[in-house]
Amino acid sequence: MLPLSEEQKLVRDTVRAFAREELWPLAPAYDESGEYPWPQLGKLAELGLLGMATPEAWGGAGMDAVSWALALEELAYADPSVAVIVSVTSGLPQYMLLKFGTDEQKERFLKPLARGEWIGAFALTEPQAGSDPAALKTRARRVEGGWVLSGTKAWITSAGQAQLYVVMARTGEERKAITAFLVLKDDPGLSFGLPEAKMGLHAAHTAELRLEEVFVPDERVLGEVGRGLSHALAGLDSGRIGIAAQAVGIAQAAFDIARDYADEREQFGRKIRDFEGVGFKLAELDTKIAAARHLVWSAARRKDAGGRFTLEAARAKLFATDTAVTATREAIQVLGANGYHKDYRVERYYRDAKVTEIYEGTSEIQKLVIARELYR
Amino acid sequence: MKFVAIIRQVPDGEAKLREEGGRIDLSGATMILDQMDEYAVEEILQLKEKHGGEAVIVAFGPERTKEAIRTALAMGADRAVFVKHEGDADPITEAKALAKVLAEEAPTVVFTGGQQADWDSYALGPAVAEALGWPSVAWTTAFELEDETQATAQHDLDEGAQRVRVRLPAVLTTQQGLNEPRYPTLPGIMKAKKKEIKEIPAEELGVTGTKVEILSQAIVKIERKQKILDGTKEPEKAAEELVRLLHEEAKVI
Ligand SMILES: Cc1cc2nc3c(=O)[nH]c(=O)nc-3n(C[C@H](O)[C@H](O)[C@H](O)COP(=O)(O)OP(=O)(O)OC[C@H]3O[C@@H](n4cnc5c(N)ncnc54)[C@H](O)[C@@H]3O)c2cc1C
Ligand SMILES: Cc1cc2nc3c(=O)[nH]c(=O)nc-3n(C[C@H](O)[C@H](O)[C@H](O)COP(=O)(O)OP(=O)(O)OC[C@H]3O[C@@H](n4cnc5c(N)ncnc54)[C@H](O)[C@@H]3O)c2cc1C
Numbered sequence: 001m002l003p004l005s006e007e008q009k010l011v012r013d014t015v016r017a018f019a020r021e022e023l024w025p026l027a028p029a030y031d032e033s034g035e036y037p038w039p040q041l042g043k044l045a046e047l048g049l050l051g052m053a054t055p056e057a058w059g060g061a062g063m064d065a066v067s068w069a070l071a072l073e074e075l076a077y078a079d080p081s082v083a084v085i086v087s088v089t090s091g092l093p094q095y096m097l098l099k100f101g102t103d104e105q106k107e108r109f110l111k112p113l114a115r116g117e118w119i120g121a122f123a124l125t126e127p128q129a130g131s132d133p134a135a136l137k138t139r140a141r142r143v144e145g146g147w148v149l150s151g152t153k154a155w156i157t158s159a160g161q162a163q164l165y166v167v168m169a170r171t172g173e174e175r176k177a178i179t180a181f182l183v184l185k186d187d188p189g190l191s192f193g194l195p196e197a198k199m200g201l202h203a204a205h206t207a208e209l210r211l212e213e214v215f216v217p218d219e220r221v222l223g224e225v226g227r228g229l230s231h232a233l234a235g236l237d238s239g240r241i242g243i244a245a246q247a248v249g250i251a252q253a254a255f256d257i258a259r260d261y262a263d264e265r266e267q268f269g270r271k272i273r274d275f276e277g278v279g280f281k282l283a284e285l286d287t288k289i290a291a292a293r294h295l296v297w298s299a300a301r302r303k304d305a306g307g308r309f310t311l312e313a314a315r316a317k318l319f320a321t322d323t324a325v326t327a328t329r330e331a332i333q334v335l336g337a338n339g340y341h342k343d344y345r346v347e348r349y350y351r352d353a354k355v356t357e358i359y360e361g362t363s364e365i366q367k368l369v370i371a372r373e374l375y376r
Numbered sequence: 377m378k379f380v381a382i383i384r385q386v387p388d389g390e391a392k393l394r395e396e397g398g399r400i401d402l403s404g405a406t407m408i409l410d411q412m413d414e415y416a417v418e419e420i421l422q423l424k425e426k427h428g429g430e431a432v433i434v435a436f437g438p439e440r441t442k443e444a445i446r447t448a449l450a451m452g453a454d455r456a457v458f459v460k461h462e463g464d465a466d467p468i469t470e471a472k473a474l475a476k477v478l479a480e481e482a483p484t485v486v487f488t489g490g491q492q493a494d495w496d497s498y499a500l501g502p503a504v505a506e507a508l509g510w511p512s513v514a515w516t517t518a519f520e521l522e523d524e525t526q527a528t529a530q531h532d533l534d535e536g537a538q539r540v541r542v543r544l545p546a547v548l549t550t551q552q553g554l555n556e557p558r559y560p561t562l563p564g565i566m567k568a569k570k571k572e573i574k575e576i577p578a579e580e581l582g583v584t585g586t587k588v589e590i591l592s593q594a595i596v597k598i599e600r601k602q603k604i605l606d607g608t609k610e611p612e613k614a615a616e617e618l619v620r621l622l623h624e625e626a627k628v629i
Contacts, residue, residue, distance in 0.1 A: 010446055010565050013408070018559045048562035061562035071562075 002297055004066070011063065012070040018047060019078035027079040030203040031348050034195065036161050037203045040082050045116025049075075050086060054094050058106050059114035065238075065300035069245040073293070076249025080352040081203035083249060087242030088157045089113060093120030093166050095238040096180065100223030100231050109164055109182055121162035122239070123153040123183075123209050124232050130155075131365050133168070134176055134229060138211060140169040146217040147171070149181060149189075152210050155359075159207035160192035166235075167211070168228045180228035182220040189214035200351030237313045239360045241303065244296045244316040247324035247356040251289045254331035254349040258282065261335050261344075278334060285327045292320035311373040318366035321356035328353040377429035377524060379420035380481060381453070382474060382488035382504065383413040385437055385444035389493070398592035409444040412489025414557040415550035417448045419487050419519060422555065427521060429484070430454050434477055436470050438462045442573065449568035450560030456571070457481070461578035466588035471503030473581040478508060483545060484524055490515050490549040501549035511546045517553040 004012070022043055030037055044050050053068040054060025063071075068090070076083035090113075097110040112118040129135040138151025149169050156165070163185045171179040183190060193208030223231045259282055262273035272278045299312035328350035332339035339346050357363045387393060391405035409417070417433070424431040433448045433456035435441050445456045457477050465473075478486060488501045498514075505512030518530035522541075529548060531538045542548075560568070603621065607614040622629045 006443065006446060007565060007569060010443070010450060010560070010568075011562065013406070014447075014450070014560050014562075014565065046561070047559055048564075052562055056563065056566065062566055063562060 002294065004070070008064075008067050008070060011067040012074060014047075015049065015071040015074040016077075018043075019074045023075065023078035023082055027081070028342065028345065028348065030079065030081060031200075032202075034202040034205075036158075036205050037079070037082055037085070038161075040079070041085065041116070041119065044075075044082070044086065048116070050089060050116030050119075051094065051114025053090055054098060054110060054114035058098065059111035060094070065241060065303040066297055069241055069296050069300045072242050072245035073249040073252070073296075076246040077253040078249075079203070080246060080250050080349070081201045083246045084201060084204045084243070085119065085158055087239065087246055088122055089120040089162070091239040091242040092122035092235045093164060096122075096166055096222060096231060096235045097182075099234065100180070102219075104219065105182065105222065113164060118163035119158050119161060120164045120166070121156055121158045121209075122232075122235065123156045123159070123165050123167045125155045126152060127154045131362060133232065134178070136168060136170060136178065138167070138169040140171045140179060140181065140216070142171075143215070146215055147179075147181065147221070149183070149211045149214045149216055152208060154208050155196070155206050156209050157204055157206055157359075159205065159209050160195070161205055165190075165209060166222060166232075167209070168232050169211075171225055171228075176229050177226050178228040178232075179225045180222040180231050181216045182222050183211070183214060183216060187214050187216070199354060200348065201355055236360055237310050238303065240313040240317040240366075241296060241299050241309075243356055243360045244292070244299070244313070244320040247317075247320040247353065248289065248293050248296055250349050250353045250356070251285075251292065251320070251324040251327035254328040254346050254353075255282075255285050255289060257344065257346055258285075258331035258334040258339075261338070265336075272334070281330055281334065285323075285330060288323045289327060292316070292323040295319050311370060314361075314366045314369040314373070317356075317361070318363055318370065321353075321363065324353040324356050325350075377423075377427055378432060378481060378483040379423045379429065380432045380434055380478065380483040380486045381413065381416035381420045381448065382434045382436075382486065382500070383417065383444055383448055384410045384435065384489065384492055385441045386410045386493040393595055395593070395595055398594075400593045400595065407440060407443060409447045410489050410493050411557075412491055412493060412550055413444075413448075414489075415552070415554045416487035416489055417451055417453060418555045418557040419550065421452045421558070423485070423519075423521060424454075432457065432481060432483065434474060434481070435459065436461060436465070436474055436578070445573055446565075446568050447560060449571045449573075450564040451558055452560075452564060454571065456573045458573050458575050459578050459581060459583075460575055461583055464586045464588075464590050465578070465583060466586045467497040467499040468503050469583055469585075469587055471500055471507050473578055473583050474500075474504050475507035476581045477576070478504065485521070485527065485544055486510075486547045487516075488547065488549055490551045501547050505547035508545075508547075511542050512548070513540060513542050513546065514549045515551045516548045517551060519548065519554070 048061040051060035052063045056062040113120045140147040165183040167181045167183045189212045191210045195205040265272045295316040299316040302309040302312045331346040338344050385407050388406040388408045394401045420431045431453045433453045436459040502512045513529050516529050517532045521527045605614045
């Protein structure tokens with residue numbers, strides 16, 4: 001393993017202890033009820049976990065991206081729904097505010113997000129614009145003192161729960177004439193759909209965002225007018241490290257359950273881990289997970305170093321999410337019929353894992369990004 | 377006022393330990409702040425929050441002990457004094473060295489874990505008190521500071537409970553129930569980096585070696601009996617047998 005600093009280890013160990021004590025026992029119940037995990041998020045806020053990577057000056061903990069990834073891995077290990085909410089609020093709105101926001105916007109919007117008083121959301125996708133966000137149709141019409149937004153956003157994590165939404169809307173005719181806006185939950189004209197009935201990540205609500213003539217004043221334009229798509233894509237570079245870390249946590253959790261099970265379960269008079277069919281499976285998964293973790297850390301290190309990290313983030317997301325789906329599917333296999341039962345948790349990890357290959361850019365889109373970066 | 381917690385670093389309860397040449401090999405194990413000592417840290421933090429003053433960590437052990445010290449600092453303690461010693465030391469030798477540090481610090485009260493999670497000596501707290509000529513209260517489940525010269529404490533045993541008034545300074549040992557230790561916060565971890573850890577080589581405090589030499593160590597393996605009673609045929613009989621086993625063999629009811 002690449003070495004971690006003393007502080008990074010302390011972050012990992014602290015979040016691990018917290019998550020296994022406080023999140024792990026309740027994760028199945030949240031999956032069952034589909035309730036948004038406000039009590040859990042409250043505990044995270046107390047520890048400073050909702051503003052981990054935001055500098056102290058703006059209400060955060062000022063941790064590096066490696067620590068952020070370590071913490072997200074540990075959260076996902078215990079409860080992937082909580083992890084995605086944290087990854088989104090810290091990786092997207094907070095990161096975009098930090099990078100593109102004015103000092104006044106940071107004061108008003110970044111601070112409550114970083115302190116964990118607010119949850120933030122990122123609204124790019126629309127019913128007709130997923131992998132191709134430049135096709136988005138939500139419009140912003142210029143009016144005196146601001147803009148008026150109309151349109152529908154789909155599949156928005158924490159929609160209906162979050163207090164702040166970074167909404168990308170069209171501000172001109174050309175394909176990429178898109179601007180990012182800071183929309184608040186109570187803005188008149190904003191409403192939400194019911195949480196979608198998803199395969200997994202039940203506690204992390206995903207819903208539609210409906211904008212009907214929502215007035216947004218000029219001081220809530222995030223970054224430059226007409227540069228919103230590029231700002232959103234920069235946000236996604238950061239978000240992808242978070243999702244990749246979430247995927248590693250899911251993979252590791254399912255793997256640990258399978259490894260322990262194979263050490264207990266006996267068939268044909270021996271522990272099943274002694275069958276090559278099971279032992280080699282575990283060996284391959286262990287190797288994949290270690291490789292995925294290295295890709296996540298190296299993307300995070302690249303981000304910490306201050307350079308462009310589009311390629312590293314895409315690689316990490318592509319590989320780690322594939323690893324999560326493989327590891328959870330194979331963990332079910334190792335547990336046999338028990339793996340298909342809710343009591344053993346691996347079926348839930350499998351359901352939670354699948355979407356990591358879809359959101360914040362599908363695996364195909366990651367390959368598109370990597371292929372482009374190769375000739376940049 | 378000044379409140380001190382003496383802490384130790386021990387293997388995580390879930391750590392996989394190995395025997396290597398008659399010794400327990402800790403190199404692969406995750407090492408953590410002793411959970412009994414966590415109560416001590418929490419208690420001095422609460423005392424500081426309530427009465428003001430300083431919360432100081434004192435530790436004795438090898439270089440890696442610093443990780444446990446950082447954890448305690450991240451929980452909120454102000455600074456630490458670290459008596460560094462590689463190799464074994466018996467609790468009395470350790471207590472004498474710690475007593476010198478404490479005599480200089482002159483704290484209002486000292487807390488430490490009631491037992492050490494790796495090798496239970498139960499001795500450290502009382503031995504430190506003895507070396508300083510201070511009173512000691514073991515197995516504390518409640519503590520109330522009255523003023524700088526005295527406090528009341530609850531001292532629990534399996535067989536009963538006592539409430540005591542103790543003259544300060546004193547050394548108290550903790551047990552489960554004293555408080556609910558907090559997790560370090562991330563801002564706390566960031567701040568811990570900048571807090572002072574004063575390092576003192578154990579030799580400077582007169583530690584020349586150990587008076588109790590460890591000849592060998594072994595891990596006790598607990599064999600689970602895994603008795604399964606078949607309740608499908610004669611459930612009443614199986615239930616009676618279960619009660620008998622719990623009563624006579626497991627002695628839990
Ligand atoms: C649980 C969940 C949470 C989400 N949270 C958010 C959120 O918070 N904010 C937000 O804005 N969005 C969010 N999304 C939306 C998510 O980002 C999109 O689903 C994703 O970008 C894919 O878009 P799509 O679903 O429209 O699929 P499509 O774009 O329709 O893709 C369908 C298939 O075609 C493939 N495909 C598309 N284009 C190409 C191409 N050029 N080359 C090869 N293959 C291609 C895709 O890879 C995919 O396999 C969330 C989605 C889910 C399921
Ligand atoms: C929904 C459902 C319905 C079912 N319905 C029925 C039914 O109607 N009737 C019935 O009798 N049973 C039924 N079953 C049980 C099913 O047939 C067993 O689950 C299956 O045979 C596997 O046994 P197991 O679950 O005990 O897994 P195990 O035998 O414990 O296997 C665990 C893992 O070890 C692997 N393994 C075991 N031995 C070896 C070996 N020698 N070499 C390599 N790998 C090995 C397995 O492939 C698996 O990956 C059902 C199960 C489910 C989930």
